[in-house]
Amino acid sequence: MTATASEQTSGDTRDWAAIRADFPLLTREVHGKPLVYLDSANTGQKPAAVIDTVDDFFRRHNANVSRAVHALGTEATEAYEGARSKLAGFFKAHRDELVLCSGTTFAINLVAYSWALPRLKPGDAILLSRMEHHANIVPWQLVAERTGATIKVAEIREDGSLDLDALHAAMTSEVKILGLTHVSNVLGTVNPVREICREARRRGIVTVIDGSQAAPHRALDIPSIGCDFYAITGHKMCGPTGTGALWARREHLAAMPPFLGGGEMIREVRFEGTVFNDGPHRFEAGTPNIAGHIGLGAAVDYLDAIGMDAIEAREAELLAHATEALRKIDGLRIIGTAPEKAAVISFLVQGAHAHDLATLLDLEGVAVRSGHHCAHPLLQFYGVPATCRASFAFYNTHEEIERFAAALTKVRRLLG
Structure with a gap:
């Protein structure tokens, strides 16, 4: 990260303009206008350090992992396992507690089928919150259908915060x-996961935390949360797509049968039977996304160099600015105003469909997401079929927020 003219905030010595310059895609134009990318909750942009790392792997080191003793195979294995170590350090965990996988969806399915399926029975229940992403709903529905278990729902308040009294009563x-x-992808609500996991553990309930929207935006000490499983997605934290990890307590990994069978997850195979590898490798069948996870390791290095506390503070300032700017627009409704909130704003404009809003904003160079955001039950709670969602990252600027608000005001006039 080079030192250039900076966009600095009070008490912050980091050169955010120079940091932004590390992201090549942010320099492009869309429809003849400078891009304002406000869709980081969907996927984060990639710094040159990550792009260069992936490129270098394919140009100079490309080989399969854990299968060859030649130089390229050794280099690939060391880089891939090095990424596991980087992730472990980033999350204050041990490397043997991290299963590398394609992301949170795979990670939750792994827990559902390998841990829950063999244990659940008729009469048991799985408790989910109203604000869950489909990735933390559908796998549990499938397992419940196969085991006779039921799904219970913990409701939220109108501001988008979790009703903790109702949640505890449902336990x-x-x-x-x-x-x-951990953090709602639609509302930005930050749930008090330590308190919730402590109460769940007291009652003998196993906790599975979806950390997709938390890991890119705040410092995490996963073991200290007190959960049993924690899932993260790499592409939202400046890494390549198809990357992520499941953190799990070692006793769970040791007790869980493999989710997929094949190469790498075994110690010995005979037709009479197979001896499986130890966790986490027993859950990593087949050739993994080697370059992607090496790129994720580079993303972790990049985020660590900036500092996650600084990233969280920067994004809080961007959120405050954007919230203030949007509240000045007539007919605009912000959905999700919980006291503890990450840099996500879901909104609607009176008389306009979310998809029309997003399409017209795109013509102004502003990229936001429209739709149900893989959270049908949550939008049903608010009685709306879709919202627009602006999600911010540390590489966004205050000037972009002003452009966003101006574009939204223009679109509001066009739609009458």
């Missing part, structure tokens, strides 16, 4: 698993 004796998002 009855039949509940065996609690699936909960």
Whole structure:
């Protein structure tokens, strides 16, 4: 990160303009206008350090991992396993507690089928919050259908915060698993996961935390949260797509049967039977996304160099600015105003469909997401079929927020 003219905030010595310059895509134009990318909750942009790392792997080191003793195979294996070590350090965990996988969806399915499926029975229940992403709903529905378990729902308040009294009341004796998002991808709500996991553990409930929207935006000490499983997605934290990890307590990994079978996850195979590898490798069948995870390791290095506390503070300032600017627009409704909130704003404009809003904003160079955001039950709670969502990252600027607000005001006039 080079030192150039900076966009600095009060008390912050980091050169945010120079940091932004590390992201090549942010220099492009869309429809003849400078791009304002406000869709980082969907996927984060990639710094040159990550792009160069992936490129270098394919140009100079490309080989399969854990299968060859030649120089390229050794280099690939060391870089891939090095990425596991980097992730472990980033999350204050041990490398043997991290299963590398394609992301949070795979990670939650792994827990559902390898841990929950062999244990659940009729009469058991799985507790989920109203604000869950489909990735933390559908796998549990599939497992419930196969085991006879039921799904229970913990409701939220109108401001988008979790009703903790209702959640605790729902933690009855039949509940065996609690699936909960750390940060809502639609509302930005930050849930008090330490407090919730402590209460769940007291009641003997296993906790599965979806950390997709938390890991890119705040410092995490995963073991200290007190959960049993924690899932992360790499492409939202400046890494390549198809990357991520499941953190799990070692006793769970040791007790879980493999999710997929094939190469790498074994010690010995005979037709009479197979001896499986230790965790986490027993859950990593087949050739992995080697270059992607090496790129994710580079993303972790990049984020670590900036500092996650600084990133969180920067994004809080951007959120405050954007919230103030949007509240000045007539007919605009912000959905999700919880006291503890990450840099996500879901909104609607009176008389306009979310997709029309997003399409017209795109013509102004502003990229936001429209739709249900893989959270149908949450939008049903608010009685809307879709919202627009602006999601911010540390590489966004205050000037972009002003451009966003101006574009939205223009679109509001066009739609009458």
